[in-house]
Amino acid sequence: MEKSCIECGVAVHGRSDKRFCSTHCRSTYNNKKNDRESQLMREINRTLRRNRRILASLNPKGKTKIKRSRLADLEYNFNYHTNTFTTKAGKIYFFCYDQGYLELDDGYLALVERQEYVQ
Numbered sequence: 001m002e003k004s005c006i007e008c009g010v011a012v013h014g015r016s017d018k019r020f021c022s023t024h025c026r027s028t029y030n031n032k033k034n035d036r037e038s039q040l041m042r043e044i045n046r047t048l049r050r051n052r053r054i055l056a057s058l059n060p061k062g063k064t065k066i067k068r069s070r071l072a073d074l075e076y077n078f079n080y081h082t083n084t085f086t087t088k089a090g091k092i093y094f095f096c097y098d099q100g101y102l103e104l105d106d107g108y109l110a111l112v113e114r115q116e117y118v119q
């Protein structure tokens with residue numbers, strides 16, 4: 001079966017597991033892949049830091065209650081968090097680093113700050 005280089009598309013000869021025609025194509029491909037991965041990670045990290053900053057700005061005393069819509073107004077991204085904490089009662093806190101929230105009834109959130117790293 002004829003195989004082609006996954007970077008430039010030219011025919012590849014030799015071992016059946018060979019994916020590139022040359023070391024140049026291999027490094028070009030891997031560099032692009034690394035760039036995409038770091039780009040993605042940068043975007044996620046930016047979102048997480050931004051979320052944390054929003055939570056911290058609304059919670060200067062380390063504990064408070066706010067309307068969920070205030071986070072939405074500040075374009076908080078609810079899809080991203082660093083970790084969760086589930087209480088014995090089954091309630092789930094969502095954290096961005098040390099800043100977290102818990103959904104309450106009636107469209108409110110309890111904001112909390114966490115002091116320690118939890119395994």
Ligand SMILES: [Zn+2]
Nearest residue numbers: 005008021025
């Ligand atoms: Zn190639």
